[in-house]
Amino acid sequence: MAGSNGAKRRGLKVIGKPFHKVDAKVKVTGELKFADDLMLPRMLHTRLLRSTVPHARIVKIDTSKAEAYPGVKAVLLGKDLPTTYGALPVSEDEHALAIDRVRMVGDPVAAIAAVDEDVATEALDLIEVEYELLQTITSIQDAYAITEPRIHEYGELGNIHRRQVYEFGNVEAGFADADFVREDITFYEGSTHLALEQHASLAQFSHDGKLTLWTSTQDMHYLHRHLAKVLGLPGSHIRVIATPNGGGFGGKCDPFNHEIVVSKLAMITGRPVKICLTREEVFYAHRGRHPVLMSTKTGFKKDGSITAMHHRTILDGGAYGGHGVASTFYTGILQTTTHNVPHYKFEAVRVFTNKAPCGPKRGHGTPQPRWAQEIQLDRIAEQVGLDPAEMRKQHAIPPNSITANWIRIGTLALGECIDKVVKGSGWKEKFRKLPYGKGVGIACSAYMTGTQTPIYYNKMPHSGVQLKLDRSGGVCVYCGSVEIGQGSDSILAYIVAEVLGIHPFDIRVVTGDTDLTPVDLGSYSSRVTLMTGNAAIQAAERAREILRQAVSEKLDVPGSRLSFADRRVFDTENPEKGMSFVEAVWLAEEKFGTLGTTGSYKPPAAPGKYKGSTIGPSPAFTCTASVAEVEVNPETGIVTVPRVWIAHDIGQAINPLLVVGQIEGCVYMGLGEALMEEMTYRGNRNMVHKFPSFLEYKSPTTLEMCDVVTYLVESQDPNGPFGAKEAGQGPQLPVPPAIANAVYDAVGVRIDEIPITPDKVMKALRAKAKGKEGRYGPTVFPTCEMPEAIVVKTPFEGGDGKAVEREPALSRK
């Protein structure tokens, strides 16, 4: 069924309709102000002096010449901002400016505020920094081998940031039960968000002691807390305004050093201070996809069912913690959410290296293991002689399951998604039947609609919405969510309009301002539609109740008989009897005084009770199935993708037009990661980015982008607002493995390393021609000493969600 049918069935007027976005018109006219479009009188400009070396002690910094340079108003050093911060409370390992140590090329060591950007840039050259070089940690292998020097003084061993081992059930027993066991080692290269808007911030500190920061951030609320901590100001004196993001994709989630620096410079100079990073600086700011090396050992039966899986990952984290601890969990925690896995062991390691720090990029930590799993499932299907689409459908976990690792899945229409793409793509006529050089591949995935746990522990709502109504009939929605292009402002208008029976474009939406809007945790983890949507429904229903009382009294009609639709409030049984929405608000204001309501949302508790069980659970899971068709030129190794079919269980499309747009964007980004995007460094140990520019960092242009055939499946999730689930991240996940599987179908070689570049295809083809294994990819999975596993009995074994108490004599490795 096409999107919006569910809404039509239920008589909804706004939900499920393809309204344009509330900000669409101001975006097409250039009227919308992004952070760098803001200019204030007396504004100063900032540039950062960045480290040119990957790992060093700072012996001396001399800023005297820069300070004396005409037009320079302030020079800032690390000692001026001594407090550490970082996205997660467990890894607050950053300084706004390096104090005595640089850990990567691009680490900022000094900042200059000057009358214009040119003067600031010129003055940077006058700062003298003396470095004492330290050994550089360039890779996972280095991080395992070199324990001194340590990039950070915290963490586990040497340069290992994080190690974790979980065993759900008993994988050895599961392997013993299998007909076959196979282990595949794969690698997914890092990539960056490449949002077109360069990060920009503008700070103003007024003489009343209040700081305002306009900035291109996805996570305004968390940034607000970090600013308070690092600047030593009360949170109540700081106002963060999240300007509309010119693309985020996870790249504007972390609190950034430049945001803190301009705030401090505004406090010092008493003038507005602005910064806009250059594109090269944005590459080093990064926080993108972790490079992940994976080993996936899976036991399976002849019917394609999995008996056990032991999945190991190593993440190359770069120079800082950031969101990395969460990323580490995500490289394994969702492996159980599509194909049934009764016993599951997950080991993960994150290392520090002297490179730009990795973090959350669309799919946060899950595209890498999903790729590993889906290309292995393709091999499994071949090994047992099953059609990979059929096999996936056969063993798809049913809705309302609890997985081995205690993730509760609600609605999940995976079988229906598989059916859609199989039928649409003509899978049965194509798979293993196309001529050499052409192929199709399939893959599936599941993804969270928001996380159950906020980044710092608290019991407060994850999202808040306030509504203001007044006698003009005007309705204003206030919410701390941040519009990053996904349409979060529009979602609020659609939902409130639906509940109040008015038109979405009658509503004003105010978002992303810590002074004006109630807290919402931010635009990450695909949480916004579900959480702000539920909060908006609550606030709007409360407002509707107020209006209902006033109108009921006036018309002498029982409140339960009143309907709200078409900008009217009327008697359902006698629709002529009623009044305009404006009159209803007027009456309510007379009766109750000034009108305002609030709504809030907090996700339900998850069933897992073991340490670490808070990462992974979500109020609702989406699932996606995708078929990719590829053409591989065996002479050049060039892979092109003419078309991708993709079916996504959206729950309910709040607006199908926006959902289809998100899915097409996911396919695009998956295609880029599959074929060309790579965040790599020069190999001379200087760890300079190989190509920090749009020209050389390859991303798909119109000429590489494939056709996309999108199917929306609406499973109506009871936890979602009007049944809705996420669309912005999940649909990316199956695209790279579907392409890899299609490459195998086309030319019979397995490329076990993303991106699938022509050189890798050629190497695999040549190996095959010589009678060797037709494969390109890693062959060795390095090991380090791991802690003992946290063992949790699965729901299938009658577990209670808690870890098994370990007695010393019984503990297992």
Added chain:
Amino acid sequence: MKQTRKKGNGRLQKAHIRLQVNGEQVEVAFAPHKTLLEVLREDLGLTGTKHGCELGECGCCAVLVDGKPVLSCLALGLAVEGHEVTTVEGMAQGTELHPLQQTFAELGAAQCGYCTPGILLTAKVLIEKVPRPSRDEIKEALAGNLCRCTGYIKIYEAVELAAARMAGEPGEPAKESIYGWE
């Protein structure tokens, strides 16, 4: 990185030129090394023109000079003296949107909206030259404009719809592009 300027020796440093911007005659003074992008944004307040790299690689800053697309980050402000520059602010007639702006809004072709001004202007020139462009012609014309949000598909559809409407044909978007396929 910008070159170090020679320090002033008491003389005025700014260049002063006259040009047409969005149909209006304007005079503007600016440091002579400034790019057209900087002059438009910083000296003329036309921040509708965006920048993603300032190296001529992303297409965000495309404007029209005498009706032809130009990457404003690669052109000197001085080079447009006496020329006609069109920015996104010049596309709508009063409050009436250009058909491309209308279809970009209608079809969700602007997600974050950051690449949109450059793409709108590039597409405008395409339709002026090729009134009913094929999908391949659209791809070719927009190959220098990067977009990270949309996967370009809604952009193609919006260009096609606008072209149809401008040719006086009944322009309705395809059902699949709004609701997905059955």
